[in-house]
Amino acid sequence: xxxxxxxxxxxxxxxxxxxxxxxxxxxxxxxxxxxxxxxxxxxxxxxxxxxxxxxxxxxxxxxxxxxxxxxxxxxxxxxxxxxxxxxxxxxxxxxxxxxxxxxxxxxxxxxxxxxxxxxxxxxxxxxxxxxxxxxxxxxxxxxxxxxxxxxxxxxxxxxxxxxxxxxxxxxxxxxxxxxxxxxxxxxxxxxxxxxxxxxxxxxxxxxxxxxxxxxxxxxxxxxxxxxxxxxxxxxxxxxxxxxxxxxxxxxxxxxxxxxxxxxxxxxxxxxxxxxxxxxxxxxxxx
Amino acid sequence: xxxxxxxxxxxxxxxxxxxxxxxxxxxxxxxxxxxxxxxxxxxxxxxxxxxxxxxxxxxxxxxxxxxxxxxxxxxxxxxxxxxxxxxxxxxxxxxxxxxxxxxxxxxxxxxxxxxxxxxxxxxxxxxxxxxxxxxxxxxxxxxxxxxxxxxxxxxxxxxxxxxxxxxxxxxxxxxxxxxxxxxxxxxxxxxxxxxxxxxxxxxxxxxxxxxxxxxxxxxxxxxxxxxxxxxxxxxxxxxxxxxxxxxxxxxxxxxxxxxxxxxxxxxxxxxxxxxxxxxxxxxxxxxxxxxxxxxxxxxxxxxxxxxxxxxxxxxxxxxxxx
Numbered sequence: 001x002x003x004x005x006x007x008x009x010x011x012x013x014x015x016x017x018x019x020x021x022x023x024x025x026x027x028x029x030x031x032x033x034x035x036x037x038x039x040x041x042x043x044x045x046x047x048x049x050x051x052x053x054x055x056x057x058x059x060x061x062x063x064x065x066x067x068x069x070x071x072x073x074x075x076x077x078x079x080x081x082x083x084x085x086x087x088x089x090x091x092x093x094x095x096x097x098x099x100x101x102x103x104x105x106x107x108x109x110x111x112x113x114x115x116x117x118x119x120x121x122x123x124x125x126x127x128x129x130x131x132x133x134x135x136x137x138x139x140x141x142x143x144x145x146x147x148x149x150x151x152x153x154x155x156x157x158x159x160x161x162x163x164x165x166x167x168x169x170x171x172x173x174x175x176x177x178x179x180x181x182x183x184x185x186x187x188x189x190x191x192x193x194x195x196x197x198x199x200x201x202x203x204x205x206x207x208x209x210x211x212x213x214x215x216x217x218x219x220x221x222x223x224x225x226x227x228x229x230x231x232x233x234x235x236x237x238x239x240x241x242x243x244x245x246x247x248x249x250x251x252x253x254x255x256x257x258x259x260x261x262x263x264x265x266x267x268x269x270x271x272x273x274x275x276x277x278x279x280x281x282x283x284x285x286x
Numbered sequence: 287x288x289x290x291x292x293x294x295x296x297x298x299x300x301x302x303x304x305x306x307x308x309x310x311x312x313x314x315x316x317x318x319x320x321x322x323x324x325x326x327x328x329x330x331x332x333x334x335x336x337x338x339x340x341x342x343x344x345x346x347x348x349x350x351x352x353x354x355x356x357x358x359x360x361x362x363x364x365x366x367x368x369x370x371x372x373x374x375x376x377x378x379x380x381x382x383x384x385x386x387x388x389x390x391x392x393x394x395x396x397x398x399x400x401x402x403x404x405x406x407x408x409x410x411x412x413x414x415x416x417x418x419x420x421x422x423x424x425x426x427x428x429x430x431x432x433x434x435x436x437x438x439x440x441x442x443x444x445x446x447x448x449x450x451x452x453x454x455x456x457x458x459x460x461x462x463x464x465x466x467x468x469x470x471x472x473x474x475x476x477x478x479x480x481x482x483x484x485x486x487x488x489x490x491x492x493x494x495x496x497x498x499x500x501x502x503x504x505x506x507x508x509x510x511x512x513x514x515x516x517x518x519x520x521x522x523x524x525x526x527x528x529x530x531x532x533x534x535x536x537x538x539x540x541x542x543x544x545x546x547x548x549x550x551x552x553x554x555x556x557x558x559x560x561x562x563x564x565x566x567x568x569x570x571x572x573x574x575x576x577x578x579x580x581x582x583x584x585x586x587x588x589x590x591x592x593x594x595x596x597x598x599x600x601x602x603x604x605x606x607x608x
Contacts, residue, residue: 184496204528205493235499238525238580245574265517272372272518272586274379277574 006173010188011036014148014174016110019141021170023155023163025192028220029176030152032189034114035061036177037150042067047108049099051075051092051115073099077119087123089133096137100147113141113149121157127165134169142171150174155192179213180206186232187213193258194224199232202240210240214247223254227284231261241269241278248280260284305426306416308448308460310441312433317344320455321392322351324428328390329355335384339366340394340430348392367396370412371568371585374419378570381423388424395429397440407473408590410443414469415568417449428452470564477592479603482550485543490553493531495524498540502551505542509549510608518587519606523551525580526602530555534600544608548589552603559595566593 011033014020024030038061041048048071050059055076062072080091096113103111120126120133134151141149153166167173180187185200187210196213217226228244230236248257257280262270275283311317321340328336329352336355340348342362349360367373381389395409416427431444445451445462446469452458464472488501502523506516523540530538534555541552567581585591590605 184494201496201499203495203499203524204532205495235520235524237495237528238521238574238583239528242574242579249575264514265521268514268517269521269583269587273574273579273583274375276379276382277571277579279573 006167006171008173008175010175010177011150012040012177014150014172016146016148017142017144018148018172019138019170020148020150020172020174021167022150022152022174023158023167024152025155028194029191030116030154031060032191033174033176034150034152037112037114037174038062038072039065041110041112042071044110045071045108046110046112047103047106048072049075049096049103049111049113051077051096051113053116053119054078057116075099077115080120081123085124087120087126087129087133089129089136092133093136093140097140100140104146109146111147113147114152115149116152118152118154118157121153127162131165131169134166138169138171179216180209182206185209189213189217190227190229193227193260194221195227195229195258197229197232201235202233203235203237204239207239207243211243211247218247218251221254225255225258227258227260229260230263230266233263233266236266236269238269244281245278248278252280256280256282258282258284261286304417304420304423305450306420306448307428307450307452307457308444309428309430309452310433310444311430311453314344314347316454317430317432318347318351320452321348321428321430325352325355325392328426331390333387334390334426335387337361337380337389337391337393339363340392341396341432344394344430363394363396367409369586369589370408371582374412374415374568375570375586377416378419381420381425388426391425391427393427393429394431397436403439404477406440406443407476410440410447411470411473411568413443413447414464414466415565417447418466418565419569467563467565470568474564479592479594479601482541482543482545485541488540488542490527490531490538490540491536495527498527499524502540502542506549506606509544511549511606515606519549519551519604522584522587522591522604523553525584526553526604529580530557530600530602533557533559545605547607548605549608550603550605552601554599554601556599558597559593559600562593562595562600567591 009020022033038048038059042065045068050072052074055074057074059072059074075095077092080088082088100111117130120130137149141147151170176189178186178188185202185206188197190197194217196217202210244257259281309320311320325336325338328334336359338348338360340363342364345360345362395413397406413429429448431441433441445460446464448460449463450457451460486505488498490498499520502520503516506519511519527538527540530553535557536555538555543550567578567585571579571582588604588606592603594601
């Protein structure tokens with residue numbers, strides 16, 4: 001969740017000193033964002049420190065990447081427990097500090113750290129200790145000129161209060177890399193609900209990129225509704241509606257395409273032509 | 287009320303075809319003599335859905351005969367006939383919504399004295415298009431024309447746009463009836479395209495139409511077109527320009543000027559639109575996937591669209607009121 005003081009930043013734009021947080025809605029979103037973070041890091045020969053609940057973690061972003069040996073270190077946090085079974089942030093911080101110090105001795109321009117902290121919520125007093133831990137990390141990472149960090153947590157496990165409190169311990173809110181971005185249009189994947197968020201203006205010169213992005217989402221979907229968040233769309237042309245109707249027709253039998261938060265320009269068109277012109281498309285949240 | 291319903295036209299065997307008749311009446315008693323039995327016939331037929339759209343002055347006197355009829359079945363024509371292409375769309379939606387029952391409509395178009403001959407002609411075109419758009423729908427439409435007040439020109443349009451005429455309870459074939467494509471071509475021939483005294487021009491070169499939209503939006507604002515009307519104009523011009531870039535021949539450009547109470551925007555290219563027909567963009571598509579969805583939507587979004595497809599190029603002129 002965002003707070004007033006936080007900055008939204010696509011994962012590829014994270015910089016040293018960013019202590020970002022990712023409250024993922026499910027494994028798809030987690031693997032999408034963290035996968036980009038790991039993959040880009042390996043390709044740029046950055047040091048990757050991956051803190052995980054256990055050591056048999058399937059690190060996202062490794063598929064098809066041939067990384068230099070030693071770039072990736074997985075730190076299992078199974079031991080980060082106090083004798084009474086509670087969560088011990090000291091162990092995490094010590095492990096992290098040790099790895100960062102080791103990496104700084106190496107020849108890495110940037111050190112990428114990421115940790116899935118969800119496991120801590122299961123331990124007694126986990127949330128309180130996690131918050132303390134996060135404050136420490138915030139103090140350690142923010143002044144750094146070499147460390148970039150993403151703290152991951154399963155949003156479904158958090159109460160609204162816990163979410164707000166955890167968000168407040170991070171200066172940056174990480175978002176997926178856009179599927180497409182230029183000076184006129186930006187297309188970003190969404191995961192809850194599954195779909196795309198469109199920002200800017202959509203006309204004939206960018207139908208192809210939308211078609212490609214939609215096909216990627218459809219390819220990864222399991223027949224659920226696909227949502228298009230259109231709140232940021234200043235203009236959509238009639239050809240794009242034709243294209244959306246075509247996509248909807250091709251997947252007839254599965255869930256519809258839902259248009260959420262339609263801007264006035266599009267609402268007027270829809271009221272003018274009538275929804276029956278676009279079978280397979282549905283009005284979502286207003 | 288002694289008159290009986292007008293005899294049905296000799297329909298082809300089997301499925302009922304569209305019945306589109308002009309009802310030429312003179313005064314209220316004459317109107318009621320035919321209108322009342324027509325409405326009653328529809329109300330008594332379980333396969334039909336009655337819609338009455340007549341001028342305000344005739345609405346109440348007619349409704350008094352049918353105290354049991356559903357309230358929504360009686361509509362004042364003044365609110366229904368505001369934009370020919372939109373009215374056509376609304377009737378088509380109605381026909382679809384009532385299916386499998388067929389629509390039984392007493393449908394009196396509105397003719398306003400302040401209209402220019404051109405506006406009147408567009409409504410006559412609308413009457414003519416009914417024959418094309420609703421063919422095969424089994425709909426039955428009786429269109430009242432008040433001969434005591436309407437000018438001869440409009441009555442002549444009525445005879446040319448309805449295959450059947452009803453007068454004094456008698457049902458006759460209209461000898462002046464002109465098929466929709468031909469009628470529409472006549473309307474197109476009667477148009478004039480005066481060159482504007484002063485206009486602004488923007489050449490359209492790339493496929494990115496962002497600059498064009500901004501250009502049109504700014505000028506719409508400057509000339510007093512705002513809100514939805516401005517957005518609709520931008521959407522319409524963008525669509526026509528995208529088509530010109532895709533199917534036309536360069537140079538493509540947009541000219542914009544004011545004409546009295548209207549703002550006019552014309553997209554032109556050097557190509558010859560070979561399969562253009564006088565009905566292009568008037569017949570509603572089934573869905574957005576049909577070809578023709580774009581131009582049909584453009585016709586709905588602005589007040590008037592004129593397409594000139596000649597050897598000297600293709601020009602689409604769009605008009606919105608300021």
